[in-house]
Amino acid sequence: MNNEQERTGGERAKNTEPTEGRGRRPRMPLAVSCSLLILLALAGYAAFAPLRVPEGRLEIEIPAGSSSRAIGELFQSRGLLRSKWTFVAYATLAGEAQNLKAGNYEFFGRVTVPELVQALSAGKSNERIITVPEGWDLSDLGRYFEREGMFPAAELYAVTGAPPGTSQGRNPKPKPKDFSKEFPTLADKPPSAGLEGYLFPDTYRIFRDAPIKEIARKMLANFERRIDPELRAEIARQGKSVFEIITVASLVEKEIPHAEDRPIVGGILWERLRRGLPLQVDASVNYATGKRETPSAADLALDSPYNTYRVPGLPAGPIANPGLGAIRAAVYPERSSYLYYLSAPDGRTVFSRTLEEHNAAKVKYLK
Structure with missing residues (x-):
C-alpha cells in the first residue's frame, strides 16, 4: 500500500513537472498580444502623426462622388499621407466615410489624418462656385x-x-x-x-x-x-x-x-x-x-x-x-430643303425655302 502510495505520489509529482509543449502555451497569447499592441501603436502613430504639407501649402480638388479610398489615394499621391489605408481606416472608424464632401481644399504647415477627415466631412473647402451659362461670350x-x-x-x-x-x-x-x-x-x-x-x-x-x-x-x-x-x-x-x-x-x-x-x-x-x-x-x-x-x-x-x-x-x-x-x-x-430662317418675337424659329418666302415671313413676324 505504501508502495502504491509512493508510486501514485511519484506519478503525481511527475505529472506536475512542466513539459516542453505545456511550458510554451501560456507564452503564445502574450506574444501575439504584444505584437498586436505594437501594430496598433504603429497604426495609431501613422494616423495621428502630422505630416508636413509639401512646400508648406497645398491646394487639392476632391472630385464629386469620390470614395474614401479614392480620396486616400489622391492624398497619398500628393504627399499628404504615408498610406491611403490610414485615411480609409480612420474615416471608417470615425463614421465619416460616407460624409466626405467634394470641393477644393487648402492645407498648410502640418496635417494629421484626423484633420484631413474632419476638413472633408465638415466641407471646410477654400472654394467658390461659378456658373457660366451656355451662349455667354x-x-x-x-x-x-x-x-x-x-x-x-x-x-x-x-x-x-x-x-x-x-x-x-x-x-x-x-x-x-x-x-x-x-x-x-x-x-x-x-x-x-x-x-x-x-x-x-x-x-x-x-x-x-x-x-x-x-x-x-x-x-x-x-x-x-x-x-x-x-x-x-x-x-x-x-x-x-x-x-x-x-x-x-x-x-x-x-x-x-x-x-x-x-x-x-x-x-x-x-x-x-x-x-x-x-x-x-x-x-x-x-x-x-x-x-x-x-x-x-x-x-x-x-x-x-x-x-x-x-x-x-x-x-x-x-x-x-x-x-x-x-x-x-x-x-x-x-x-x-430650307435655306433661310428667322427668330420670331415669341421665340419660334420660322424656316423658309426661298428668299421670297423668307421676306414674307419677315413682314409677317418682324414688322
Whole structure:
C-alpha cells in the first residue's frame, strides 16, 4: 500500500513537472498580444502623426462622388499621407466615410489624418462656385468676374484674348495665351484667335484665390472632355476642323433658343456655306459691335471679319461659348430643303425655302 502510495505520489509529482509543449502555451497569447499592441501603436502613430504639407501649402480638388479610398489615394499621391489605408481606416472608424464632401481644399504647415477627415466631412473647402451659362461670350464672362469682385475683365482678356466689341478688342488687342500643347482640341485653332468658344459653359468649383489662367485651364479641360473621341472622329471624317465646328456651333447657340430647331439651323448654315451664300447671321454682327439689339443698317455695313452680311464664309472665329447641344447640332446637322430662317418675337424659329418666302415671313413676324 505504501508502495502504491509512493508510486501514485511519484506519478503525481511527475505529472506536475512542466513539459516542453505545456511550458510554451501560456507564452503564445502574450506574444501575439504584444505584437498586436505594437501594430496598433504603429497604426495609431501613422494616423495621428502630422505630416508636413509639401512646400508648406497645398491646394487639392476632391472630385464629386469620390470614395474614401479614392480620396486616400489622391492624398497619398500628393504627399499628404504615408498610406491611403490610414485615411480609409480612420474615416471608417470615425463614421465619416460616407460624409466626405467634394470641393477644393487648402492645407498648410502640418496635417494629421484626423484633420484631413474632419476638413472633408465638415466641407471646410477654400472654394467658390461659378456658373457660366451656355451662349455667354468673353465680354459676358468679363462682366461676371467684375460683378463678383474677382478681377477686372482686362485680366481675363489678357489670357483669353478680347472680343472685338470691347475697347480691349479694338486697340491694342491682347494676344491670347497658348494652351494648345496641353489641349489637343486647340491644335487647329489659328494662333491669332482667342479662346472664345472653348471655355465650356458649366458650373465650376474653383479656389477663391485662383488666378484667371487656372480658371481658363479648368474650363478648357472640361471642353477637352466634352469633345469626346466619337465627336472628334466624326469631325475628322467630315473633313472639318474643331475650330470650324465650334464657330458654327456658336452661331447656332446665339441664334436659336430651342434645341429641336438647332440641327435644322446647323444644316442651313453648312448648306449656305457649301453654295457660297453669305450666312447673314445677326448675332455675328452684334459680336462685332458689342450691341445686343437688332443690328441697324449701319451695323450691317460694318467692315469686320465677323460681319457675315459682308464677308463670305464663316466669321473670323466663334462668337460665344456653345453648349454641347449646339456643338452636336453643328457636327450632326439635319438636312432639309430650307435655306433661310428667322427668330420670331415669341421665340419660334420660322424656316423658309426661298428668299421670297423668307421676306414674307419677315413682314409677317418682324414688322
